[in-house]
Amino acid sequence: MGKLRVGIIGAGGIATSVHLPAYKKLPEQVEVVAIADVAYDRAKVVADEENIPYVFEQYERMLKEVELDAVSICVPNKFHRDAAIAALEAGCHVLCEKPPAMNQQEAKEMEDAQAASGKLLMYGFHYRYQAETQTVKRFIDAGEFGEIYSGRVQAIRRRGIPGWGVFTNKELQGGGPLIDIGVHMLDTALYLMGYPEPVSVLGQTHQQLGTRKGVGLLGAWDYENYTVEDMAVGMITFKNGASIVLESAFAANVEKNDFMQVSLMGNEGGADIFPLKMYQEKHDTLLDITPAYLPNVNAHETEIHAFAADCIAGNVTDIYAKQGTNIQKIIDALYQSAETGKAINL
The missing domain is CATH 3.30.360.10 (Dihydrodipicolinate Reductase; domain 2)
Structure with a gap:
């Protein structure tokens, strides 16, 4: 394949300070070609600064109109599930910032979407790479x-x-x-x-x-x-x-x-x-x-470079998606235990 064509969903701080700089350090392997954010003006500023050719307000249009191989999801937690599933269904590999989702149910839906797509779903747990x-x-x-x-x-x-x-x-x-x-x-x-x-x-x-x-x-x-x-x-x-x-x-x-x-x-x-x-x-x-x-080691950068390398090599695994559901299950249970005053058996 040629260069990995990447789209960014979300034009906030984590996108501009972490994802974009990391991708830019792989100029022979990766090209960021599109960015989407509901704050269109913000996305346009980032696109102009980073020479990103396509800018969208809605990521759904980006996924439909631009040929992409992979997507970074850099939006608030509430929007992780829908964006990840849409990208996977569009045939993209996905790197989604942590936590996986709002709750276990959403994480499981993302895991199922990964399994159906045959693409890579990875989460932004960069401390693994320290x-x-x-x-x-x-x-x-x-x-x-x-x-x-x-x-x-x-x-x-x-x-x-x-x-x-x-x-x-x-x-x-x-x-x-x-x-x-x-x-x-x-x-x-x-x-x-x-x-x-x-x-x-x-x-x-x-x-x-x-x-x-x-x-x-x-x-x-x-x-x-x-x-x-x-x-x-x-x-x-x-x-x-x-x-x-x-x-x-x-x-x-x-x-x-x-x-x-x-x-x-x-x-x-x-x-x-x-x-x-x-x-x-x-x-x-x-x-x-x-x-x-x-x-x-720049752990953020190492993580994103590992994601890009796996995408290019076609190294697809379901382990990240399954671990995402697992950790979300623990988080849900801790919040539920705090609310009920009882230990939660899983």
Whole structure:
């Protein structure tokens, strides 16, 4: 095939700061030929700046009128399902930003559409591509950690409620820090643990700080129309006996302004991933292992380049779509548990 012809759905920050720059670094393999956004003027500005020949207000027209091989979906969560299914049905490979969708049902519909299309559906879980994550993955695959039976996931900001976008709008996002930043660390843990099958979820959410005026390290947010949680905590158990404890917050009274961490514990070793430090017992000695060198990786870029490479090579798999449904099932269950006050058996 010739160059991969890509269309962009959504002309906001994630499209202009992540997807477009990454595609532009593959000039011999990829050509971005179209962009669509309901804010047409915004799309036109981006198209002019990036020399994108076709601009649309409705992505449906883009998919119908422009010959595309692949699509990046960079719109609010509420619109992921419809855009992804439309693109898959139009014969396009799809890279959809995280989270997969608003809920498990939508993610399952996207999974089914992927299966019917024979195209690739991939989600924007770029922390998988961090050098730390890939290093730990190699250690795990080599048996260095043994059986991983416990994980701890943390995505906590001191006062990091976004002052832009729709991150605090439950109708458009589906939730708050859990579905926005917590999902990144949860996916990283699940990825390293082999995406085990969840069997129960116990969760609680809190809305203590987001609905009142306060210091905004990511800008002033609309506290009067704040409709998501500002903290979520939970515990997940899996069919193989493993468990994960999760904490995620846009705002919490803690020391660090921003803390993203995955910790894993196995019967032969463990690790804190960000920054990477591994722990083992060998030869009657307790060891802390810190890499002397890790490559400087742009994880967003690496993810998008991997997507493009798979599209060009025709490497279609259903694993990403299935994992998307799986993680969405966990998120749904945690929110349901918080609402009902009961553990949810899956």
